[in-house]
Amino acid sequence: MAPKRRAAGxxxxxxxxxEKLLQSTTTRTVATFLFTLVAAVIxxxxxxxxxxxxxxxxxxPHSRLLSEHAFVVRDLPGRGKGAIAARDIxxxxxxxxxxxxxxxxxxxxxxxxxxxxEALSRLSPEGVEIFYNLSxxxxxxxxxxxxxxxxxxxxxxxxxxxxxxxxxxLFPTMARLNHGCSHSFNSVYSWRETEGVLTVHALKAIKxxxxxxxAYFDTRRPxxxxxxxxxxxxxxxxxxxxxxxxxxxxxxxxxxxVKMSGLQAKLPSWAEGKLDGRDAxxxxxxLWSLGDAEGYTSGRGRLAADAxxxxxxxxxxxxxIGWAELGxxxxxxxxxxxxxxAEELRRTAAEPSSHPMWGRQxxxxxxxxxxxxxxx
Ligand SMILES: [Zn+2]
Numbered sequence: 001m002a003p004k005r006r007a008a009g010x011x012x013x014x015x016x017x018x019e020k021l022l023q024s025t026t027t028r029t030v031a032t033f034l035f036t037l038v039a040a041v042i043x044x045x046x047x048x049x050x051x052x053x054x055x056x057x058x059x060x061p062h063s064r065l066l067s068e069h070a071f072v073v074r075d076l077p078g079r080g081k082g083a084i085a086a087r088d089i090x091x092x093x094x095x096x097x098x099x100x101x102x103x104x105x106x107x108x109x110x111x112x113x114x115x116x117x118e119a120l121s122r123l124s125p126e127g128v129e130i131f132y133n134l135s136x137x138x139x140x141x142x143x144x145x146x147x148x149x150x151x152x153x154x155x156x157x158x159x160x161x162x163x164x165x166x167x168x169x170l171f172p173t174m175a176r177l178n179h180g181c182s183h184s185f186n187s188v189y190s191w192r193e194t195e196g197v198l199t200v201h202a203l204k205a206i207k208x209x210x211x212x213x214x215a216y217f218d219t220r221r222p223x224x225x226x227x228x229x230x231x232x233x234x235x236x237x238x239x240x241x242x243x244x245x246x247x248x249x250x251x252x253x254x255x256x257x258v259k260m261s262g263l264q265a266k267l268p269s270w271a272e273g274k275l276d277g278r279d280a281x282x283x284x285x286x287l288w289s290l291g292d293a294e295g296y297t298s299g300r301g302r303l304a305a306d307a308x309x310x311x312x313x314x315x316x317x318x319x320x321i322g323w324a325e326l327g328x329x330x331x332x333x334x335x336x337x338x339x340x341x342a343e344e345l346r347r348t349a350a351e352p353s354s355h356p357m358w359g360r361q362x363x364x365x366x367x368x369x370x371x372x373x374x375x376x
Contacts, residue, residue, distance in 0.1 A: 177200070179215060
């Protein structure tokens with residue numbers, strides 16, 4: 001079996017690799033948005049995977065339809081299926097926009113298996129075929145046929161589903177994207193609650209013939225931990241370009257990723273009064289520059305929104321505008337120009353004092369992305 005997978009860069013997401021997903025877990029992305037208020041409302045980016053053990057068959061009509069122009073789903077030697085760019089793709093392009101084939105609450109009291117079986121009974125024959133064309137992991141091949149058949153539906157769901165607001169959804173097209181860590185993923189998926197669809201955008205420019213990769217979880221951690229997680233949840237050994245780096249370069253990359261993760265975790269201490277506004281903005285700048293060095297650019301719309309939050313609280317008009325404009329640019333790449341985050345940042349850039357945090361803390365020039373802290 002050689003499953004694949006993917007995730008929110010920052011977008012974090014929640015892979016559905018285990019039963020917990022359906023039981024309690026609020027599969028939310030952990031992605032750290034610190035300032036939950038604003039952020040949380042805005043969106044959830046998730047990740048997820050796909051696998052392709054021996055049960056993958058031909059591309060479904062569903063996938064072909066949705067992926068026609070930008071990419072094709074193809075068998076990859078020794079690696080199951082993957083999505084390959086059929087032409088050059090520009091940064092920020094919308095690649096997939098699809099409703100869930102199956103959507104279940106993330107917290108359930110009934111047997112998850114039963115829920116899946118019921119959900120399948122409501123699908124059209126074509127939908128059922130699409131479902132069974134998806135891959136799965138962790139169902140022993142040597143089970144008696146009846147038991148095997150009983151376990152496969154849940155295994156498919158767990159291997160491929162991703163968080164969708166307070167639910168967990170199965171999105172067959174997006175499920176064809178394999179996973180890449182750190183600088184390797186070039187596509188990000190996110191759930192749009194108001195529209196009830198999952199979108200996938202090109203985080204980076206992608207050349208014709210390159211594979212589209214997404215991140216199934218927050219990969220800002222060392223290679224051995226990433227691999228351990230992927231093995232545990234999706235049962236595959238990651239050989240993405242980031243994981244395939246020579247040891248020396250991998251250690252440098254790991255150090256950056258760990259530092260990024262630590263800085264991200266430090267940001268909320270501003271809200272607790274342990275970090276002043278300038279220091280919080282400095283943390284954001286460091287994250288930004290480490291991301292440049294690593295090639296990790298996911299989550300920047302949200303990161304800029306966090307900086308806006310700080311700048312607004314300290315009534316730094318110049319800072320708010322600078323970060324909000326930068327945030328619009330990155331949110332547009334990753335989530336779309338019509339995403340809630342992009343729209344919210346656009347409104348804030350136009351009228352900084354409309355931000356809900358405006359003036360909540362002592363006035364301070366915290367500075368914009370360019371490092372300047374000139375008075376507004
Ligand atoms: Zn990897």
